Amino acid sequence: xxxxxxxxxxxxxxxLRLALAVGLALFLVLNGALAQIYLERKLQAIMQDRLGxxxxxxxxxxxxxxxxxxxxxxxxxxxxxxDKWFFLAAxxxxxxxxxxxxxxxxxxxxxxxxxxxxxxLYLATLGSMTVLGIVIAGWxxxxxxxxxxxxxxxxxxxxxxxxxxxxxxTVVLVSGSLSMVQITESQHDFRINLFILPLAFVTYFIAALxxxxxxxxxxxxxxxxxxxxxxxxxxxxxxxxxxxxxxxxVTVVSAILTTLWLGGxxxxxxxxxxxxGVAYFxxxxxxxxLVFMWIRATLPRFRIDQLMSFCWKxxxxxxxxxxxxxxxxLLAFPTTRVPVAVANWLMLGAFVxxxxxxxxxxxxxxxxxxxxxxxxxxxxx
Amino acid sequence: xxxxGTALFAVLALGLVGGGLAVVLVxxxxxxxxxxxFTFLCNAGMFLLLGAEVIAMFQVIIYVGAITVLIxxxxxxxxxxxxxxxxxxxxxxxxxxxxxxxxxxxxxxFAFSFRDPxxxxxxxxxxxxxxxxxxxxxxxxxFEIASILLLAAMVGAIxxxxxxxxxxxxxxx
Numbered sequence: 001x002x003x004x005x006x007x008x009x010x011x012x013x014x015x016l017r018l019a020l021a022v023g024l025a026l027f028l029v030l031n032g033a034l035a036q037i038y039l040e041r042k043l044q045a046i047m048q049d050r051l052g053x054x055x056x057x058x059x060x061x062x063x064x065x066x067x068x069x070x071x072x073x074x075x076x077x078x079x080x081x082x083d084k085w086f087f088l089a090a091x092x093x094x095x096x097x098x099x100x101x102x103x104x105x106x107x108x109x110x111x112x113x114x115x116x117x118x119x120x121l122y123l124a125t126l127g128s129m130t131v132l133g134i135v136i137a138g139w140x141x142x143x144x145x146x147x148x149x150x151x152x153x154x155x156x157x158x159x160x161x162x163x164x165x166x167x168x169x170t171v172v173l174v175s176g177s178l179s180m181v182q183i184t185e186s187q188h189d190f191r192i193n194l195f196i197l198p199l200a201f202v203t204y205f206i207a208a209l210x211x212x213x214x215x216x217x218x219x220x221x222x223x224x225x226x227x228x229x230x231x232x233x234x235x236x237x238x239x240x241x242x243x244x245x246x247x248x249x250v251t252v253v254s255a256i257l258t259t260l261w262l263g264g265x266x267x268x269x270x271x272x273x274x275x276x277g278v279a280y281f282x283x284x285x286x287x288x289x290l291v292f293m294w295i296r297a298t299l300p301r302f303r304i305d306q307l308m309s310f311c312w313k314x315x316x317x318x319x320x321x322x323x324x325x326x327x328x329x330l331l332a333f334p335t336t337r338v339p340v341a342v343a344n345w346l347m348l349g350a351f352v353x354x355x356x357x358x359x360x361x362x363x364x365x366x367x368x369x370x371x372x373x374x375x376x377x378x379x380x381x
Numbered sequence: 382x383x384x385x386g387t388a389l390f391a392v393l394a395l396g397l398v399g400g401g402l403a404v405v406l407v408x409x410x411x412x413x414x415x416x417x418x419f420t421f422l423c424n425a426g427m428f429l430l431l432g433a434e435v436i437a438m439f440q441v442i443i444y445v446g447a448i449t450v451l452i453x454x455x456x457x458x459x460x461x462x463x464x465x466x467x468x469x470x471x472x473x474x475x476x477x478x479x480x481x482x483x484x485x486x487x488x489x490x491f492a493f494s495f496r497d498p499x500x501x502x503x504x505x506x507x508x509x510x511x512x513x514x515x516x517x518x519x520x521x522x523x524f525e526i527a528s529i530l531l532l533a534a535m536v537g538a539i540x541x542x543x544x545x546x547x548x549x550x551x552x553x554x
Binding site (some may be wrong): 011074085116124125129138139150158379 | 385418430446454
């Protein structure tokens, strides 16, 4: 009879390990959400010259905990005309893939749930499942605002998945692996991918903002036009689960950005003290989470047609060109990464400069057309 | 396969068959679509058990993440009530049973009589290298032809449904 770790039968050890892993991931998600909500409130308060939560606990630290207890204690309300099973299933369908993503995140050397050799693909796969839950939530609510929110969300998530995946491809080309652990190890000695592939970092970051429904892409739950989008009919902890999933998703994409572009757990003295890796990984991840919050406090929301045309007319062509250039340069210079880095920085510069110039030209065209139309009307009258 | 593999196989097989039956028998089209997604997930699990990770991932990414969403999207855009009548196979049970038997019995017989002719051990886990070499090296030309065909189909679909609007200029501000 085969014997697993700790002298346990594998048939007992496997479910035990699964339960432990799920428990740990849940622990991380719940605490991460508590910390992030507090951080977000405080950060937005600072940026908007307010105080933020101050009453519950020192510096308002326990405010989110109090809110969580309030959510848990709320009555579980379901409108009569909603579709029962779909309404109840939707939060889980959004939450479960996010939770499963934690399995492949490499927190430190030898501290990873499972080192899948298709880890990046696994994360992309789970990211694509969220949209199903959101669409179902919108449909099952039997409410036109929810439905419009769900449909917007489907369009947005499916569109932005394309540049997101295409941005990942360049990193995979440079690192030569799909495994999260091997990608981290390929960036030793501060030769992190951010220096080599800044354009892919920026495009992935933009697409990730859209994938997590964060500002400036939070159209599916745009309060000013859609009540609360697909969340309109949800309340209490079912609503809370959606928000947990959103904050968990933010953490996951930040962790992907950390692993793929910022070198994951690597940092000074990490070879002699591997546990430092967890600290580096967490710090880098939360640095990106803070940028997410900064953007939320700064930028206004896109309009739906701007959102779509930006994705299909700007982001996707840029990412495809990036893949082409990176692949050709890697084949031409197999030993050095310098040409790739130079080309990528140049392309990033061109991307950043081109957007305002193109925008100005387009707006000038729009103004000229409107003026001509107004004149035509004036003549007709 | 060890004990855990067998147990997982049993769970996945039950999910696959049960989900498939539910897709056909359930009267609500939205529920059928969701059961179909569940079946695809079980299918991906089967691929994982066989060590074909890439195929499993693409199974989920394409079938659950794209096709099921598309179907649900289509259902959402059309008015749906609970149907009072059954679909073809729900109405004509004897015909359905005969067709099912005609298809399923040979498959079952074939599956149970199948023996690996080479007797070779299972492939090493991970199909990434093998899959990519066969797509991009051995079968590069068929792959390209298929992609061009898909592109042509996509362009054709867009041209067919494109509407000439009178205020085309006002569409984009």
